[in-house]
Amino acid sequence: MARARIDKRKEIGKRIRAYRMGAGLSPEETAERLGISRAALYKYERTGVVKLSTIERFAEMVGVSASSLLGASVEYFDNPISFFERKRQLELGAVQVFSYVEPISFLLVSKDYLANLRQMIVEGLPRNFVDRKQTLSQVDTIIDILAERHSNADQTRMNVTSVISAVQVERFLQTGMIGSYDLQPDVREQRRLLALAEVERLAALAEEEPFGVQIGIAEAVLPHQTFELLRGRSETWVAVSPFRLGEFPNINLGVAYITSAPETVALYEKLASKMWARASRGVDAARLLRSLISRTQGSDMRRVASTAAVKGEVLKRV
Numbered sequence: 397m398a399r400a401r402i403d404k405r406k407e408i409g410k411r412i413r414a415y416r417m418g419a420g421l422s423p424e425e426t427a428e429r430l431g432i433s434r435a436a437l438y439k440y441e442r443t444g445v446v447k448l449s450t451i452e453r454f455a456e457m458v459g460v461s462a463s464s465l466l467g468a469s470v471e472y473f474d475n476p477i478s479f480f481e482r483k484r485q486l487e488l489g490a491v492q493v494f495s496y497v498e499p500i501s502f503l504l505v506s507k508d509y510l511a512n513l514r515q516m517i518v519e520g521l522p523r524n525f526v527d528r529k530q531t532l533s534q535v536d537t538i539i540d541i542l543a544e545r546h547s548n549a550d551q552t553r554m555n556v557t558s559v560i561s562a563v564q565v566e567r568f569l570q571t572g573m574i575g576s577y578d579l580q581p582d583v584r585e586q587r588r589l590l591a592l593a594e595v596e597r598l599a600a601l602a603e604e605e606p607f608g609v610q611i612g613i614a615e616a617v618l619p620h621q622t623f624e625l626l627r628g629r630s631e632t633w634v635a636v637s638p639f640r641l642g643e644f645p646n647i648n649l650g651v652a653y654i655t656s657a658p659e660t661v662a663l664y665e666k667l668a669s670k671m672w673a674r675a676s677r678g679v680d681a682a683r684l685l686r687s688l689i690s691r692t693q694g695s696d697m698r699r700v701a702s703t704a705a706v707k708g709e710v711l712k713r714v
Contacts, residue, residue: 418478
């Protein structure tokens with residue numbers, strides 16, 4: 397019981413860090429505005445032992461409710477930096493992650509995906525975007541957080557179960573890794589090849605089934621709302637997000653939320669079980685993915701990225 401109380405306090409500190417980052421506040425600026433030392437702020441973020449009056453002042457500063465910081469309700473995020481940082485924190489303590497995202501699970505993509513993702517995000521920004529410089533800075537922060545999430549998943553051999561929509565994969569193959577249609581034909585072709593390499597890699601993962609990785613491909617139409625279940629040793633969290641990290645990525649608009657409310661978790665656990673039961677797995681999942689490749693790319697398999705190189709990436713997780 398005492399251990400559970402300590403863990404819940406630490407979650408308060410993690411929320412403070414996530415919301416601070418989302419608000420673009422440095423530790424120095426935050427400490428000054430709260431009237432505390434930087435060392436005190438670091439202690440708050442590390443231990444979560446904070447006076448209620450300080451929590452209330454901080455909540456007002458970053459524009460959230462004190463109850464959200466305390467974990468007494470749902471944690472809402474309209475800032476992707478806060479949301480992805482909070483997910484990074486929870487993934488570190490998770491023993492298993494169930495992921496339903498579009499078009500493929502970020503935790504299972506190649507290392508090259510991040511550089512391509514940044515390019516997609518940037519080219520999707522309007523050219524006359526007023527806050528372009530600030531937005532590019534935010535993009536870099538998000539990419540840094542995502543890189544850390546990806547590295548953590550690799551280093552800890554995170555147990556990841558992912559359900560993926562065949563419809564979304566097929567669209568990904570047809571469209572390619574793009575953030576805008578306003579691209580030259582040769583660039584579009586290159587981006588389709590990048591998407592093709594990722595899907596071929598996913599097929600190899602499904603076929604090989606390396607330790608800690610399970611992939612299900614669902615042919616049925618799946619919900620538009622994506623989510624992750626982050627299962628810890630004593631608590632499970634649900635993260636629901638409008639933010640998209642596939643083709644035409646969206647990190648600008650939307651409201652995401654994270655909660656460990658038992659009734660919400662139970663509903664999403666039930667949904668996850670239904671989706672998993674209806675999905676093809678293992679060799680069948682790989683066969684389905686390769687049929688999508690054949691259908692979208694034609695019979696000229698010279699376009700497929702080197703299978704040996706793809707499987708080399710897979711073997712790193714085995």
